[in-house]
Amino acid sequence: MDPGAKAAAAAVTVDDVRHVAMLARLGVSDERARALTRDLNAILEHMAVLARVDTTGIDETAAKADGGMRLRDESAPCVQLASKPEAFAPEMRHGFFIVPRLSSHEDVSA
Amino acid sequence: MSAEDRTATAAAIAESVRNGKRLAQDVTTAALARARHVDEKEKLNVFLQRADKQAAEFAGRLGAPLERSAHHPLLGVPFAAKDNIAVTGLQVSCGSRILDGYVSPYTATVIDRLRDAGAVLIGKTNLDEFAMGSSTEFSAFGPTRNPIAPDRVPGGSSGGSAAAVAAGVVPIALGSETGGSVRQPAAFCGIVGVKPTYGRVSRHGLVAFGSSLDQIGVFATTVTDAAMTLRAIAGRDDLDATSADVPVPDYMMAEASSLEGIVVGRPAEYFPAELDARIAALCDRAFDRMRSLGAEVRDVTLPHTAMAIPVYYVVAPAEASSNLARFDGVRYGLRVAGDGLRGMYEATRSRGFGPEVTRRILLGTYVLSAGYYDAYYRKAMQVRTLIAGDFRRVFDSGVHVLFTPTTPTPAFPFGSRSDPYEMYLSDIFTCTANLAGIPAMSQPIGRVDGLPAGGQLMAAHFDEARMFSVASALERGLGAEAHA
Numbered sequence A: 001m002d003p004g005a006k007a008a009a010a011a012v013t014v015d016d017v018r019h020v021a022m023l024a025r026l027g028v029s030d031e032r033a034r035a036l037t038r039d040l041n042a043i044l045e046h047m048a049v050l051a052r053v054d055t056t057g058i059d060e061t062a063a064k065a066d067g068g069m070r071l072r073d074e075s076a077p078c079v080q081l082a083s084k085p086e087a088f089a090p091e092m093r094h095g096f097f098i099v100p101r102l103s104s105h106e107d108v109s110a
Numbered sequence B: 001m002s003a004e005d006r007t008a009t010a011a012a013i014a015e016s017v018r019n020g021k022r023l024a025q026d027v028t029t030a031a032l033a034r035a036r037h038v039d040e041k042e043k044l045n046v047f048l049q050r051a052d053k054q055a056a057e058f059a060g061r062l063g064a065p066l067e068r069s070a071h072h073p074l075l076g077v078p079f080a081a082k083d084n085i086a087v088t089g090l091q092v093s094c095g096s097r098i099l100d101g102y103v104s105p106y107t108a109t110v111i112d113r114l115r116d117a118g119a120v121l122i123g124k125t126n127l128d129e130f131a132m133g134s135s136t137e138f139s140a141f142g143p144t145r146n147p148i149a150p151d152r153v154p155g156g157s158s159g160g161s162a163a164a165v166a167a168g169v170v171p172i173a174l175g176s177e178t179g180g181s182v183r184q185p186a187a188f189c190g191i192v193g194v195k196p197t198y199g200r201v202s203r204h205g206l207v208a209f210g211s212s213l214d215q216i217g218v219f220a221t222t223v224t225d226a227a228m229t230l231r232a233i234a235g236r237d238d239l240d241a242t243s244a245d246v247p248v249p250d251y252m253m254a255e256a257s258s259l260e261g262i263v264v265g266r267p268a269e270y271f272p273a274e275l276d277a278r279i280a281a282l283c284d285r286a287f288d289r290m291r292s293l294g295a296e297v298r299d300v301t302l303p304h305t306a307m308a309i310p311v312y313y314v315v316a317p318a319e320a321s322s323n324l325a326r327f328d329g330v331r332y333g334l335r336v337a338g339d340g341l342r343g344m345y346e347a348t349r350s351r352g353f354g355p356e357v358t359r360r361i362l363l364g365t366y367v368l369s370a371g372y373y374d375a376y377y378r379k380a381m382q383v384r385t386l387i388a389g390d391f392r393r394v395f396d397s398g399v400h401v402l403f404t405p406t407t408p409t410p411a412f413p414f415g416s417r418s419d420p421y422e423m424y425l426s427d428i429f430t431c432t433a434n435l436a437g438i439p440a441m442s443q444p445i446g447r448v449d450g451l452p453a454g455g456q457l458m459a460a461h462f463d464e465a466r467m468f469s470v471a472s473a474l475e476r477g478l479g480a481e482a483h484a
Helices: A003-009 A014-025 A030-053 A103-110 B010-018 B024-040 B054-063 B109-116 B159-166 B183-189 B223-233 B277-292 B305-326 B340-352 B355-368 B374-398 B420-427 B433-435 B464-483
Strands: B047-050 B078-082 B119-123 B172-177 B192-195 B215-218 B265-267 B295-302 B401-405 B440-450 B449-461
Touching: A014 A030, A014 B355, A030 B305, A030 B355, A030 B420, B010 B024, B010 B223, B024 B047, B024 B054, B024 B078, B024 B119, B024 B159, B047 B159, B047 B183, B054 B119, B078 B109, B078 B159, B109 B119, B109 B223, B119 B159, B159 B172, B159 B183, B159 B215, B159 B420, B172 B223, B183 B215, B183 B440, B183 B449, B192 B223, B215 B223, B223 B464, B265 B277, B277 B295, B277 B401, B277 B440, B277 B449, B277 B464, B305 B355, B305 B374, B305 B420, B305 B433, B305 B449, B355 B374, B374 B433, B401 B464, B440 B464, B449 B464
Parallel strands: B078 B119, B078 B172, B265 B295, B265 B401
Antiparallel strands: B047 B119, B172 B215, B192 B215, B192 B440, B401 B449, B440 B449
């Protein structure tokens, strides 16, 4: 299917919202998932007009200002921090950020 | 601030401190007192944190004779910064529970540059969470009220900074723009708001939202103050590889009273039939003033304008969904325990992010997900190129600046925009400049039922000088009518 037609035809389902929430690492309740499904469908309905624009041969990265931006040297300046990560990290030990263990192999493949 | 200071410009304050008529400490003390008053007595909810100690110490150092030089164009001028701009020793909450209490270990380049110019930071201001919103109703720390009409929103997302200037706490403030978050609140609060060219100002220390769109902007009560402030913060910064290596002119030289030889474009798409007739009438008056000052007003078209909101609300959420992935409870900010690592991520982000941020992260993740990238994100980026091309063609045809309304309506009452897309339409006249990367600004052009209305000027990339020149002439041409 043409991508534009696909966008116009697509309707977000509750399962889509749950899948996307999983990708975004956001926990959403069933009730919230239903509300977000309505929201996303209402918003995406307005995006359907994009499918009607002829973009044949149009570059997708050409909207920026011309010139002026240059790559800096490999030796980027170092930002000095006024406090060590221990001052603001939720949990650190021996210079490492501590996180909970992966609870199962399912987590690895998710 | 004293009643006198509340209407004093940054230029006047700096001059009075420089010539010894005022002490920077006294100006700072007065601004901090006014900041307390607007939040504790007037309940405007402007500041998320005041910087009493830092401000007093900094202002004290400005008292030394060595510091009172012309090299400090903003000597002793108090300013406020949106709370998504980092300052060592102060919180940077982004209006979000997920960063509540997080104290920055470094300072943004824009703050350093304003301090180098002699300005005194007095506090961090309220905003829509992670700068996502058009009303400042989406702050986790409560909405900010519009100082002109406290039952109405100040606009957003930089509503706190706009209110700080409009309420006479500070003459200048910093905000940030992704789709109009400086210009729209400036229009709603009756002040000047400037979004520079993409790359004109360093974003080192600005918490990222939409990286191809974000720019730090300026609020002020006059065009001259806005120009002075932008001059102080603009220019290449090695700490931000996207800052442009383009010379920064002295915008103060751009002040003008005549517009002879200037061509002002009037894009038809920004004056639809359904535009509030009173705002249209104020724009017509502004066009008349510019004509009377010598400008040629030329009708132009920007045919892809209607696509701007759909494009913006694909591109910005897509970039936000990526940028906000870093808030995961591991290195800083909130952590909420959950089942294993993934459970911790989900519990932290669900508790930490509010409803609008959650909505945009999901929308952004959806349009980037397998099967939808080409249909939404790639398509939107291609249409974005067409929108930028519209502007390029108009400026290449000999038009120097464009003039439009900043917003389709004046400030709206709290809670009146419950539909997300209806709220998004607040940015309909502003987000095009962010998509194209061009400079744009809003300035007061009159009032509608006592509520401020803004007129928008847009210019070609890095042509802020011409934009300020026209704005300055229009400001003089309108005189007191700009606020009537």
